[in-house]
Amino acid sequence: MRLAAVDLGATSGRVMEAVVSVGTGADRLDLTEVHRFPNAGVPIGESLYWDVVGLHREVLAGLRTMARSGPVHGIGIDSWAIDYGLLDRDGSLIGNPHSHRDRRTDGVAGQVLEQVSAEEVYAVTGLQQLPFTTIYQLVASRGSAALEAAETMLLLPDLLGYWLTGEIGAERTNASTTGLFDVRSRTWASGLAERVGIPSAILPPLREPGERVGWVTPAVAVGLDLPQDVPVIAVGSHDTASAVVGVPAAQDQTFAYISSGTWSLVGLELERPVLTEAARAADFTNEGGVDGTIRFLRNVMGLWVLSECLRAWHEQGSGADLGTLLAAAADAPALRTVIDINDPSLLRPSTPGDRMPERLVELARRSGEPVPDDRATLVRSILDSLALAYRRTVRTAGQLAGLTVDVVHVVGGGSQNELLCQLTADACGLPVLAGPSEAAALGNVLVQARALHADLPDLAAMRALVRRTHSLRRHEPRSGLDWDAAESRLASTKDGSTP
Numbered sequence: 001m002r003l004a005a006v007d008l009g010a011t012s013g014r015v016m017e018a019v020v021s022v023g024t025g026a027d028r029l030d031l032t033e034v035h036r037f038p039n040a041g042v043p044i045g046e047s048l049y050w051d052v053v054g055l056h057r058e059v060l061a062g063l064r065t066m067a068r069s070g071p072v073h074g075i076g077i078d079s080w081a082i083d084y085g086l087l088d089r090d091g092s093l094i095g096n097p098h099s100h101r102d103r104r105t106d107g108v109a110g111q112v113l114e115q116v117s118a119e120e121v122y123a124v125t126g127l128q129q130l131p132f133t134t135i136y137q138l139v140a141s142r143g144s145a146a147l148e149a150a151e152t153m154l155l156l157p158d159l160l161g162y163w164l165t166g167e168i169g170a171e172r173t174n175a176s177t178t179g180l181f182d183v184r185s186r187t188w189a190s191g192l193a194e195r196v197g198i199p200s201a202i203l204p205p206l207r208e209p210g211e212r213v214g215w216v217t218p219a220v221a222v223g224l225d226l227p228q229d230v231p232v233i234a235v236g237s238h239d240t241a242s243a244v245v246g247v248p249a250a251q252d253q254t255f256a257y258i259s260s261g262t263w264s265l266v267g268l269e270l271e272r273p274v275l276t277e278a279a280r281a282a283d284f285t286n287e288g289g290v291d292g293t294i295r296f297l298r299n300v301m302g303l304w305v306l307s308e309c310l311r312a313w314h315e316q317g318s319g320a321d322l323g324t325l326l327a328a329a330a331d332a333p334a335l336r337t338v339i340d341i342n343d344p345s346l347l348r349p350s351t352p353g354d355r356m357p358e359r360l361v362e363l364a365r366r367s368g369e370p371v372p373d374d375r376a377t378l379v380r381s382i383l384d385s386l387a388l389a390y391r392r393t394v395r396t397a398g399q400l401a402g403l404t405v406d407v408v409h410v411v412g413g414g415s416q417n418e419l420l421c422q423l424t425a426d427a428c429g430l431p432v433l434a435g436p437s438e439a440a441a442l443g444n445v446l447v448q449a450r451a452l453h454a455d456l457p458d459l460a461a462m463r464a465l466v467r468r469t470h471s472l473r474r475h476e477p478r479s480g481l482d483w484d485a486a487e488s489r490l491a492s493t494k495d496g497s498t499p
């Protein structure tokens, strides 16, 4: 079968064509990029938005290209989590969806947690405290004309699916990231929503990955030159949920994963949430995965920091390409400058008046670390600091869940960063298996393929197919660098803002 995976990342979106066949003696899971387009927040005044209509246009362009060269048996959409659009009673989008990096949530989490204790919130949602979670975005817009006019809130993949099919709903893995979802009952936490002043009526009916969202509308079918019986299928519409489906883990190993893109999502796949006080204090999240699994993880600031440095240098007219910078970083002194890569000062986009490279220098200075004096040492400091955060997170996840991790799988665009993968292996003291870089698109099509009756009964079968069809790069941990000392240095300089 020939399937379209729409995978939207915060820095780039892509439409991928997958040809899947299983059980025929010649298993196939061929993925081809049909269309890739840049994505970024769009500033208007003090606000930061997504160009969601532009994303829809690019999705259509990719699907049209795919339709021209053969049949399309299914379409699945995943994107980054948390952000949403509001529909009015006519089903029209109200305003433009905000980016989670918008400033309007500043201070909101604190206000909400005065109303409902952090312990109580965690017992219901099981989520890490991220200042921009959907619940906080909606609280920030209480009293706004937009929220007053809203009939329905749609997370971004559900909004794009609605534009293709006319059907309204909320796919569960993504709903679980909103802070408005009960991780145990797996339904909307309507009581919590109402307590904080969010009308629970805007939360649409939930759907499972694998359910059919609907058929493409006649207008979409005509526009794309597709037949009208092409289904849009709900996948793990949270990109991280799809990426974890695409982790090529072997069944006999306990694996940690790093879904490494704009954000790095670092953790374990579990059968049940861990809602202990220790997990809350360590700020671990329990997001819902495909087939009722739990993604027990922490958000690490990720390659965002590096890509914002690249953007800042490019804007200043002295841009260098990523490969050249990584090669220079590989030769730079190791563990010279380590910083808390989760520092909140790194969350916002770089601007000409507040550039990411200078923020990093300032953070190093505040931490009493040697200040990076050129691009190579700055990039090295980002990578060393990411690896240190991965080590801390993998270890803490294992302790909190009572598991001994055998191997770390790195998937997503960042799995192509060989230096970072090697540093991760060194820091964690574990082998790292790197790839595939398009795990989210693979997870997306695997769930579609099962819904269309491919013989992929469970996650193990899906992962086995990825392993059989994709080659991975293995990094063995090396000794020689003192990660313990670096961690102690960091612990002694951290201001306590992140656990």
Ligand code: ADP
Pocket: 008, 009, 010, 011, 012, 260, 261, 262, 263, 303, 304, 306, 307, 322, 412, 413, 414, 415, 416, 417, 418
């Ligand atoms: P997202 O889906 O969040 O937009 P991706 O999974 O596409 O993110 O990952 C993007 C990141 O992957 C980039 O910021 C970059 O650091 C890294 N990356 C992409 N290609 C390469 C490459 N060839 N070598 C090293 N790193 C890469």
Ligand code: LRH
Pocket: 009, 010, 079, 080, 081, 082, 100, 238, 239, 240, 261, 262, 263, 265, 299
């Ligand atoms: C990664 C991701 C992550 C969310 C963030 C908003 O792309 O979906 O899992 O926390 O974006």
